Amino acid sequence: MDIKISKVRLLDGRTVDIAIEGDRISDLCGDVPGNADxxxxxxxxxxxxxLVNCHTHAAMSLxxxxxxxxxxxxxxxxxxxxAEAKLTADDIYWGAKFACLEMIMSGTTTFSxxxxxxxxxxxxxxxxxxxxxxxxxxIDLGDPDKREVGKKETLExxxxxxxxxxxxxxxxxxxxxxxxxSKEGWEFMCGLAKEQDLLVHFHLGETAQNIEDxxxxxxxxxxxxxxxxxxxxxxxxxxxxVHFDDEEIKLLAQKGVNIIHNPESNMKLGVGxxxxxxxxxxxxxxxxxxxxxxASNNGLDMFTSMKFAALLSKMDGxxxxxxxxxxxxLATVNGAKALGIxxxxxxxxxxxxxxxxxxxxxxxxxxxxxxxxxxxxxxGSCVDTVIIGGKIVMQGRHxxxxxxxxxxxxxxxxxxxx
Amino acid sequence: MDIKISKVRLLDGRTVDIAIEGDRISDLCGDVPGNADxxxxxxxxxxxxxLVNCHTHAAMSLxxxxxxxxxxxxxxxxxxxxAEAKLTADDIYWGAKFACLEMIMSGTTTFSxxxxxxxxxxxxxxxxxxxxxxxxxxIDLGDPDKREVGKKETLExxxxxxxxxxxxxxxxxxxxxxxxxSKEGWEFMCGLAKEQDLLVHFHLGETAQNIEDxxxxxxxxxxxxxxxxxxxxxxxxxxxxVHFDDEEIKLLAQKGVNIIHNPESNMKLGVGxxxxxxxxxxxxxxxxxxxxxxASNNGLDMFTSMKFAALLSKMDGxxxxxxxxxxxxLATVNGAKALGIxxxxxxxxxxxxxxxxxxxxxxxxxxxxxxxxxxxxxxGSCVDTVIIGGKIVMQGRHxxxxxxxxxxxxxxxxxxxx
Numbered sequence: 001m002d003i004k005i006s007k008v009r010l011l012d013g014r015t016v017d018i019a020i021e022g023d024r025i026s027d028l029c030g031d032v033p034g035n036a037d038x039x040x041x042x043x044x045x046x047x048x049x050x051l052v053n054c055h056t057h058a059a060m061s062l063x064x065x066x067x068x069x070x071x072x073x074x075x076x077x078x079x080x081x082x083a084e085a086k087l088t089a090d091d092i093y094w095g096a097k098f099a100c101l102e103m104i105m106s107g108t109t110t111f112s113x114x115x116x117x118x119x120x121x122x123x124x125x126x127x128x129x130x131x132x133x134x135x136x137x138x139i140d141l142g143d144p145d146k147r148e149v150g151k152k153e154t155l156e157x158x159x160x161x162x163x164x165x166x167x168x169x170x171x172x173x174x175x176x177x178x179x180x181x182s183k184e185g186w187e188f189m190c191g192l193a194k195e196q197d198l199l200v201h202f203h204l205g206e207t208a209q210n211i212e213d214x215x216x217x218x219x220x221x222x223x224x225x226x227x228x229x230x231x232x233x234x235x236x237x238x239x240x241x242v243h244f245d246d247e248e249i250k251l252l253a254q255k256g257v258n259i260i261h262n263p264e265s266n267m268k269l270g271v272g273x274x275x276x277x278x279x280x281x282x283x284x285x286x287x288x289x290x291x292x293x294x295a296s297n298n299g300l301d302m303f304t305s306m307k308f309a310a311l312l313s314k315m316d317g318x319x320x321x322x323x324x325x326x327x328x329x330l331a332t333v334n335g336a337k338a339l340g341i342x343x344x345x346x347x348x349x350x351x352x353x354x355x356x357x358x359x360x361x362x363x364x365x366x367x368x369x370x371x372x373x374x375x376x377x378x379x380g381s382c383v384d385t386v387i388i389g390g391k392i393v394m395q396g397r398h399x400x401x402x403x404x405x406x407x408x409x410x411x412x413x414x415x416x417x418x
Numbered sequence: 419m420d421i422k423i424s425k426v427r428l429l430d431g432r433t434v435d436i437a438i439e440g441d442r443i444s445d446l447c448g449d450v451p452g453n454a455d456x457x458x459x460x461x462x463x464x465x466x467x468x469l470v471n472c473h474t475h476a477a478m479s480l481x482x483x484x485x486x487x488x489x490x491x492x493x494x495x496x497x498x499x500x501a502e503a504k505l506t507a508d509d510i511y512w513g514a515k516f517a518c519l520e521m522i523m524s525g526t527t528t529f530s531x532x533x534x535x536x537x538x539x540x541x542x543x544x545x546x547x548x549x550x551x552x553x554x555x556x557i558d559l560g561d562p563d564k565r566e567v568g569k570k571e572t573l574e575x576x577x578x579x580x581x582x583x584x585x586x587x588x589x590x591x592x593x594x595x596x597x598x599x600s601k602e603g604w605e606f607m608c609g610l611a612k613e614q615d616l617l618v619h620f621h622l623g624e625t626a627q628n629i630e631d632x633x634x635x636x637x638x639x640x641x642x643x644x645x646x647x648x649x650x651x652x653x654x655x656x657x658x659x660v661h662f663d664d665e666e667i668k669l670l671a672q673k674g675v676n677i678i679h680n681p682e683s684n685m686k687l688g689v690g691x692x693x694x695x696x697x698x699x700x701x702x703x704x705x706x707x708x709x710x711x712x713a714s715n716n717g718l719d720m721f722t723s724m725k726f727a728a729l730l731s732k733m734d735g736x737x738x739x740x741x742x743x744x745x746x747x748l749a750t751v752n753g754a755k756a757l758g759i760x761x762x763x764x765x766x767x768x769x770x771x772x773x774x775x776x777x778x779x780x781x782x783x784x785x786x787x788x789x790x791x792x793x794x795x796x797x798g799s800c801v802d803t804v805i806i807g808g809k810i811v812m813q814g815r816h817x818x819x820x821x822x823x824x825x826x827x828x829x830x831x832x833x834x835x836x
């Protein structure tokens with residue numbers, strides 16, 4: 001046995017021992033016999049599955065607080081795009097590595113990322129010991145030249161990420177959105193997805209304008225358009241998803257499309273609507289959770305995102321809409337399912353992606369219901385220990401490489417100071 | 419000079435020395451000469467005014483996670499009221515003291531509380547070194563017997579809180595709401611408020627049902643009813659305030675009523691609407707911020723509340739609605755103004771209610787805009803040091819009496835375990 005966590009509390013109130021061998025949970029019961037190479041006294045902790053952040057642009061941690069309180073267009077055109085034009089591959093490595101640090105320190109063990117120079121984000125995730133699906137954002141705007149460049153970048157990204165050779169860090173596909181990628185672009189992605197069994201990760205229905213743009217381009221609603229290009233036959237995750245009508249929700253459910261809820265980003269950018277959680281749930285859609293990038297949230301704490309998701313679902317008069325347990329499921333098992341990862345629950349045989357929460361944190365007092373406390377009272381600072389694939393990446397809130405990472409990322413950000 | 423904080427960053431980006439003498443800021447400039455009894459190296463910190471939580475039921479920390487995801491009526495009738503029936507004065511002391519600990523650890527220096535056995539909450543606030551306005555919740559439901567009991571409790575509360583003899587902890591008045599307090603009850607409160615110059619703190623426009631109840635009882639809308647009983651002539655704070663029409667907003671502005679925004683509680687209880695921030699602001703209403711009690715939030719972190727308030731104001735398509743600086747103002751200077759406290763800004767002569775945020779926190783990187791980082795990225799765990807009225811109540815996140823308080827509160831909560 002490699003690691004044994006003794007007498008740890010689970011979210012459901014049980015106290016158990018958890019044994020880890022290699023990258024999996026090898027035993028979980030009231031009393032696991034024998035000793036391990038590493039023994040952790042679990043009596044001070046609550047153990048839960050590591051959080052799964054299904055929609056990030058990790059390197060955008062470089063732009064936290066660089067532009068806020070602006071309409072989306074102005075924010076992109078005046079702040080983000082000019083800054084992104086100055087980004088080097090090295091900046092992206094340190095921005096993404098910093099994001100990994102922030103995710104680890106707030107209990108996230110897996111993330112699914114879209115950005116450019118994606119091989120550098122993949123390297124950062126691997127160096128940080130995280131589990132990740134990384135894609136190269138693809139945009140062609142219907143331009144054949146852009147399409148050729150984008151195809152090349154996507155194919156190179158797949159090879160470079162595979163070449164890292166880390167089983168925890170895998171490539172995916174990132175066609176940006178129905179309004180920025182042509183039919184031919186989608187067909188290219190669908191072909192690759194089938195050929196290499198890849199996740200397809202895109203934006204869908206984020207703003208009302210997006211919907212109109214797609215209708216203008218294709219004569220179809222975005223969900224109909226994506227269905228027509230065949231991408232719903234692949235494993236796919238759609239971020240934001242706030243502007244769906246009933247018909248679209250029905251189709252998403254039929255096709256098994258995973259919807260990523262990004263409550264804070266949607267609210268902050270004022271996209272004008274919110275995820276139709278009750279309707280999506282009733283239709284049987286798998287809903288998972290993401291923070292979006294730190295430029296539009298402005299952080300990566302999935303505990304805060306759970307609270308935002310739950311409260312947003314209730315506010316219009318439905319206090320029972322998303323009970324705390326469902327918010328935890330969005331952030332764990334639903335995300336793992338969407339990304340095709342054998343984790344998200346603490347069970348024998350599952351990947352050992354486990355976080356230990358400090359029971360001494362004020363948020364766990366008086367402690368009537370750990371699930372409620374995790375969703376409504378906790379923030380990421382309650383996380384003491386993070387284990388990913390059976391490896392301890394943080395213990396006692398200490399991460400070996402934190403100091404260098406913070407200093408390098410801050411250095412990279414200097415060029416954006418006006 | 420009692421305390422000198424050297425070379426500390428302010429939210430606006432300036433670096434200054436802050437001098438404290440007695441309970442006030444005695445100097446604040448680039449270079450304060452001389453030494454102090456206590457010297458704090460401010461180079462590691464960002465200094466900002468202590469946060470002002472204008473609506474709490476502090477002792478309800480005892481009920482965090484005791485009932486969630488339920489409609490308001492069911493929650494009150496099946497969970498909260500039966501539990502409250504078992505509360506002793508001692509429970510209230512430890513529940514409130516624990517709330518003080520949680521508030522201090524997340525940067526709140528002042529709170530305004532409504533509950534019963536209010537003298538025990540006041541004692542807890544005083545023992546914790548906090549600044550507070552404490553009132554005894556008053557409900558008569560139009561019943562003359564209840565009215566006599568309530569009047570007696572209110573008068574006793576005023577005397578007992580004054581008898582504590584702590585200038586930082588003052589009594590206020592707590593007529594619960596227009597639908598639970600009779601015209602005679604309000605007139606009693608107005609008389610007392612004028613006679614003793616007291617703040618009047620109540621709930622207003624929390625649910626649509628509240629509005630209908632008041633119309634049924636008085637033939638008036640709640641704001642009209644309160645205006646008719648004269649309470650708007652006093653200094654008053656109205657919590658929640660989500661169900662106002664344009665006419666009511668106009669009247670609230672004319673009368674200088676302070677409105678307390680409780681974003682998380684309103685969302686979690688599904689009150690069915692949200693604060694009309696843009697309209698209230700346009701009308702010139704002073705808007706401040708509160709967490710509500712830990713039974714309906716479920717925590718007291720005003721950093722999280724600032725994020726909820728700002729994002730909630732934007733979500734319907736107004737990303738510029740509440741810029742980060744306004745969210746900070748809600749939580750500081752507007753709250754101080756509402757409560758009649760000479761604090762809420764860091765200026766010479768103001769009360770020394772100051773919090774120091776750890777610049778090393780990940781949320782302050784890369785650090786383009788401290789105000790944005792405080793609202794959108796920080797949580798209470800970034801607070802290192804808390805000074806209230808020139809006294810250090812937390813330093814290095816250490817609070818002397820924390821351990822005993824956590825243990826006593828947990829003990830008090832045992833009787834509610836099923």
